[in-house]
Each structure stands twice: as C-alpha cells, then as structure tokens.
Amino acid sequence: MxxxxxxxxxxxxxxxxxxxxxxxxxxxxxxxxxxxxxxxxxxxxxxxxxxxxxxxxxxxxxxxxxxxxxxxxxxxxxxxxxxxxxxxxxxxxxxxxxxxxxxxxxxxxxxxxxxxxxxxxxxxxxxxxxxxxxxxxxxxxxxxxxxxxxxxxxxxxxxxxxxxxxxxxxxxxxxxxxxxxxxxxxxxxxxxxxxxxxxxxxxxxxxxxxxxxxxxxxxxxxxxxxxxxxxxxxxxxxxxxxxxxxxxxxxxxxxxxxxxxxxxxxxxxxxxxxxxxxKETKEMEAERDRIDQIMGFQEGPIREYIESLSRDQREKYNKEAELNLKGIADFFINGNQDVLSKIGPELKKILELYQEAFKKVREDNEDEFVMIIDRLLHKQN
Structure with a gap:
C-alpha cells in the first residue's frame, strides 16, 4: 500500500x-x-x-x-x-x-x-x-x-x-x-x-x-x-x-x-x-517530536510499573506530582532529596526509575537533560 x-x-x-x-x-x-x-x-x-x-x-x-x-x-x-x-x-x-x-x-x-x-x-x-x-x-x-x-x-x-x-x-x-x-x-x-x-x-x-x-x-x-x-x-x-x-x-x-x-x-x-x-505540518511535527521525547522515557520498566498500579494509586501519585513539581525538578537536576519525604512509595519508585532512565542522556548532554526535565514536568520554557 x-x-x-x-x-x-x-x-x-x-x-x-x-x-x-x-x-x-x-x-x-x-x-x-x-x-x-x-x-x-x-x-x-x-x-x-x-x-x-x-x-x-x-x-x-x-x-x-x-x-x-x-x-x-x-x-x-x-x-x-x-x-x-x-x-x-x-x-x-x-x-x-x-x-x-x-x-x-x-x-x-x-x-x-x-x-x-x-x-x-x-x-x-x-x-x-x-x-x-x-x-x-x-x-x-x-x-x-x-x-x-x-x-x-x-x-x-x-x-x-x-x-x-x-x-x-x-x-x-x-x-x-x-x-x-x-x-x-x-x-x-x-x-x-x-x-x-x-x-x-x-x-x-x-x-x-x-x-x-x-x-x-x-x-x-x-x-x-x-x-x-x-x-x-x-x-x-x-x-x-x-x-x-x-x-x-x-x-x-x-x-x-x-x-x-x-x-x-x-x-x-x-x-x-x-x-x-x-499531522504533516511543521507545527505538529515539532509537537510530535516533543511528545515522543517525553513518552520515550516512559517505555519499558516505567510503563510496566505504572500499568501494575491500581487506578487509586495512579490518581494518588499524579496529585502528589502536581503538588511537588518544583521539588521533583530539584531532585532530578540538583539531587535534592527533600521531596522524597513528601510523597508516597508509588511516586518515589517512579522517580527512581526515571532517574535511572535519564543517566545516559545526562552524561551526553547536560543542557538537553535539563530541557527534557522541563518538558516532562510540563513547565513553560
């Protein structure tokens, strides 16, 4: 075809x-x-x-x-x-x-x-x-x-x-x-x-x-x-x-x-x-690239773990994430672990899985890593 x-x-x-x-x-x-x-x-x-x-x-x-x-x-x-x-x-x-x-x-x-x-x-x-x-x-x-x-x-x-x-x-x-x-x-x-x-x-x-x-x-x-x-x-x-x-x-x-x-x-x-x-326009292609970059980190172990959670558990970690966006960004970028005391075990596990997934991209390009964190946490650049 x-x-x-x-x-x-x-x-x-x-x-x-x-x-x-x-x-x-x-x-x-x-x-x-x-x-x-x-x-x-x-x-x-x-x-x-x-x-x-x-x-x-x-x-x-x-x-x-x-x-x-x-x-x-x-x-x-x-x-x-x-x-x-x-x-x-x-x-x-x-x-x-x-x-x-x-x-x-x-x-x-x-x-x-x-x-x-x-x-x-x-x-x-x-x-x-x-x-x-x-x-x-x-x-x-x-x-x-x-x-x-x-x-x-x-x-x-x-x-x-x-x-x-x-x-x-x-x-x-x-x-x-x-x-x-x-x-x-x-x-x-x-x-x-x-x-x-x-x-x-x-x-x-x-x-x-x-x-x-x-x-x-x-x-x-x-x-x-x-x-x-x-x-x-x-x-x-x-x-x-x-x-x-x-x-x-x-x-x-x-x-x-x-x-x-x-x-x-x-x-x-x-x-x-x-x-x-x-879908073929430059605006939507750029949007797709941005979304693909975010979603790419959600494959494998992260997706498997999230899919294993109940609906209530997913709602709980989403609410926690929304309330702690700055702390999560600080955790990823600066290694500040204060946020871990404010969240439940589900979100804590997800952050650990993301941290592991981010290792290589951070080693290759620190600026790109920070940009990905911004995108992942849906912050305005």
Missing part, C-alpha cells in the same frame, strides 16, 4: 468497487455483527462519511447501555431547565465528573495484561470489554451529546480526548480514559493550522501544547486512522518485541482479507483530509 498522498484530483478518486470493499471492511471489522446495519444510501463521499459516523455512534450507544454507562437523567433535566450560564456551567462540570466516575469504574476492571491500544471500535470493544483513548472518547462524546453540552473531538499527538466549552465560555480538557485529574479547566490560545482549529495551551499537568479540535463527525476519522496506524505498528522495528506490535500483527492476520484489499491510509486521507494533513 502506498504511503503517498495522491498527486491530483483524478488520483484521489476512489472507484465504486473500492468504496464497496471499504464499506464491507467497516461493517465486518468495526461494527458488532449481531446488530442491524443498513448500508449507506449511496456511494457519494459525504454519504459514506455520514454512514461511518452514524453506525459508529449507534453501536457506542448500545455498548453504553450494555455496560450500564447511563448518564444521570436528573442532572440532564436540571441542565435543560437552568438558564443562568454560571449555574449551568457548574451543573455541566458535575455531569462530566459523574460520567467520568462511571467510566473509571469500568476501566478499573480492565485486564491490564492486554494492550488496549487498538480497542477503539465497537466490535473490538465488545469482544475484550475494554477500550483505548479513542474508545473512551467515543463513549464521552455519546454522554456529552445526551446532555447537550458543547463539545469537540480533540486530537493531540497520538491521543484522543473530548474538549468541552461550558455555557459560561470556559474551555475544559476532558480525558475519559485517565484519572479524575484529567478533567481540567484550561485557558487556551485559539489558533488555526492548515484550516484546522487548534487550542494552544501551557498547563502544568497536561503534556500537550497543541490540541487540534474538530466537530464530532471526526470521531470516525480517528477510528479509520487507527487502521492505518495498526499497519505501521506491525512493521515497527524500534520495539520489535512489544505487546502492541504483537497484537497489531495478530489483528492484521485475522483480518487479512480486508487489509490486502483496502488501503486504509488512502481512505483516511480521502475522507478525513484535514485530520490527515495537519
């Missing part, structure tokens, strides 16, 4: 046969087979995009009912009746936090021995009873729409979140996959890159600085984009023995009749051109 964007409009066109093959792949790979699924009304591009989103969200709603992820109807009623924007915003935050708690309770039961990286479409979510960031954001989207809360599909580097704008105009970063600390008010600078709206932020406990935001229909694009990404993961040579790579290879083998016929990357570029092309 080609990785190049077609060079002219004629090359961009997709034949009816290829569209039908793609529709079959979406039905069989993305959607739960026992559900009634109608075909799109025609093979026009906009109709296929609409069909992708609608079938996706119909099944997310069904999964939410099955998993008892049911929003609080009393809160929804109160939201609809409240006219004061500040009081309504308070109710909106309460509703979001309530939904987050319900999703958290389900996540706590996940099988931590399995990667949830690709569990972002209904069929796989149902099979494994768990979900990735895309899956949790789909559930979040469904619950936010139920309450009529203004929301956007957030697509920071290698992640998916929900972005909310409250009735009083406040922006909120809402990550339904991670702990309650991932529901945060933000003060973004509004911008645009390649025709895509972006939020630019500098927040102490959010590693991302650029968050592209889209209307809700872009959710289907993130699912389709994961099919393109799964191929890259299966061919990855950087971590040849990783759990993610193994599961990607197994998934491709299981669905080889579709991966051999459908060029998922081309379909993604065709139907979700803006989502695809913004």
């Amino acid at each position: 080609t990785n190049e964007w077609p060079k002219n409009n004629k090359e961009k066109e997709i034949s009816k046969e290829k569209k039908k093959e793609f529709i079959s792949a979406w039905r069989d790979m993305v959607l739960i087979p026992e559900k009634t699924i109608l075909d799109p009304k025609n093979l026009e591009d906009e109709e296929i995009k609409k069909w992708m989103y609608e079938t996706l969200m119909e099944q997310i709603e069904s999964l939410c009912e099955e998993w008892n992820l049911v929003p609080d109807e009393n809160l929804i009623k109160a939201l609809r009746e409240e006219k004061n924007s500040e009081l309504k915003s308070d109710l909106e935050v309460k509703y979001i936090q309530d939904c987050h708690k319900k999703i958290d309770n389900l996540i706590e039961k996940f099988d931590k021995s399995k990667s949830a990286r690709w569990d972002s479409w209904p069929k796989k979510m149902k099979e494994l009873g768990q979900f990735s960031c895309v899956g949790s954001s789909l559930i979040g989207l469904h619950m936010l729409e139920k309450a009529g809360i203004e929301n956007y599909w957030g697509s920071p580097v290698s992640h998916a979140i929900n972005v909310v704008r409250l009735s009083n105009g406040e922006w909120w970063y809402v990550d339904f996959l991670n702990g309650s600390g991932s529901v945060r008010k933000i003060k973004p600078e509004l911008g645009e890159i390649e025709g895509v709206k972006v939020l630019k932020i500098k927040e102490s406990m959010i590693e991302y600085e650029i968050i592209p935001i889209y209307n809700k229909e872009a959710a289907a694009g993130s699912v389709l984009g994961n099919f393109a990404a799964i191929i890259c993961e299966a061919e990855d040579d950087i971590f040849p023995d990783s759990k993610n790579k193994k599961e990607a290879q197994e998934y491709i083998e299981k669905n080889k009749q579709y991966f051999s016929k459908v060029d998922f990357k081309k379909m993604y570029q065709k139907y979700f051109e803006k989502q695809s092309k913004i």
